[in-house]
Amino acid sequence: MxxxxxxxxxxxxxxxxxxxxxxxxxxxxxxxxxxxxxxxxxxxxxxxxxxxxxxxxxxxxxxxxxxxxxxxxxxxxxxxxxxxxxxxxxxxxxxxxxxxxxxxxxxxxxxxxxxxxxxxxxxxxxxxxxxxxxxxxxxxxxxxxxxxxxxxxVTLTDEKLKAAIRDLNEQRGLMRELADINRAVPAPISGMDLLKVMWAKNFAFDSRAFNEKLRELIAELWKMEARGEGALSRSARRIIVTGVPTGVGAEKVIKLIEEAGASVVYLENCSGMKQYLHDVDIHESPLDAIADKYLLTPCSCMSPNTGRLDLLTRLVKDFHADGIVDVTWIGCHTYNVESRVLGAHLSKQGSVPLLQIETDYSQGDTGQIRTRIEAFLEMVSKK
The missing domain is CATH 3.40.50.11890 (Rossmann fold)
Known part of the structure; x- marks a missing residue:
């Protein structure tokens, strides 16, 4: 539904x-x-x-x-x-x-x-x-x-900065509520639709109007959750997608996962929830608080990047994940190296299995990726 x-x-x-x-x-x-x-x-x-x-x-x-x-x-x-x-x-x-x-x-x-x-x-x-x-x-x-x-x-006063902080904190809170709905089994919203909502924010110049539409969507999804309705069946394998930014136009891995019958319950990557994880502390000096919030971003450019490892450990538990798919663009060395680090971390934790998919924007490897995803999901279903 x-x-x-x-x-x-x-x-x-x-x-x-x-x-x-x-x-x-x-x-x-x-x-x-x-x-x-x-x-x-x-x-x-x-x-x-x-x-x-x-x-x-x-x-x-x-x-x-x-x-x-x-x-x-x-x-x-x-x-x-x-x-x-x-x-x-x-x-x-x-x-x-x-x-x-x-x-x-x-x-x-x-x-x-x-x-x-x-x-x-x-x-x-x-x-x-x-x-x-x-x-x-x-x-x-x-x-x-x-x-x-x-x-x-212009002149950026503390008052203007605090007003902007409140506005963006409000939107981050709504995005977190949207994502958290998918802790339910079955997940009420698909991974592709989660991506489209986050992508639509890029085209919304009126943040208040966008936030109101977001509230309406959230309200509808909570009603679906109460009725036990989901984007896919209750038995669908639950997958977290992590890795490089994945926007509309470069979403083939997410699409292939759901075409294979699995439910993408969370998008951890930059174009997904990574940007909404933390609010800016409204009680601190505005500039310091803004800087501190952005420095918390668990990006692979940071070394070490333990925040991402800890985050994914929590997400697996909170979203009842059966597996993680890590998307890496060809030529993205930081995420490619970190995929190995993430796999070792999950193995050590006795957590869910990880599938790394290294690809680009072309459709030439779609068949190969589909086969790998189907094999991964079959393995996950036997656990």
């Missing part, structure tokens, strides 16, 4: 052009970003609209490869291909973009982008542990604030 409220979230992308036009007429400006390390509170406090830039389609990759090595990860090549061809509306309409040093490939991509797009690149510490790393990252968030003020001609 599928919730009726999904109609709104599926159609959100079709309203982008009119939404941008309306926002422009209201005097709004856009600031683009690729990674969830970009402190969105600063953009909102400046009266601008934060937008996630295009990076999940296969078509622009050929253009990206004219300037980038073919063995780069598809996310970077797609991002750059969109940028240089002018086929990303958000990129075109952004006053500037906020980049970040989460990997060497992205660093070089932003170096090239800066030649034709105003760019602010945040230096990410290589570890989230330690006072020196914390203070360094706080200084980067202050630098980001200064850049936003200069480029948009």
């Amino acid at each position: 599928r919730p009726e409220q999904m109609t709104y979230f599926e159609s959100a992308g079709s309203q982008v052009s009119s939404g941008i036009k309306t926002a422009r007429e209201q005097g709004k400006k856009f600031v683009g970003f690729y990674c969830i390390f970009a402190p969105q509170e600063l953009i909102v406090a400046a009266g601008a609209i934060p937008v996630t830039l295009c990076s999940t389609k296969e078509e622009p990759i050929a253009d990206g490869e004219k300037y980038l090595p073919r063995n780069f990860c598809p996310l970077i090549k797609s991002s750059y291909g969109f940028a240089i061809t002018g086929n990303c509306t958000f990129f075109n309409n952004s006053e500037f973009i906020i980049g970040e040093t989460t990997c060497d490939g992205k660093k070089k991509m932003f170096e090239l982008m800066a030649g034709f797009k105003p760019t602010v690149v945040l230096e990410i510490p290589q570890s989230a542990k330690g006072e020196i790393q914390k203070q360094f990252w706080r200084s980067e968030v202050v630098r980001c604030k200064d850049e936003i003020e200069k480029r948009l001609g």
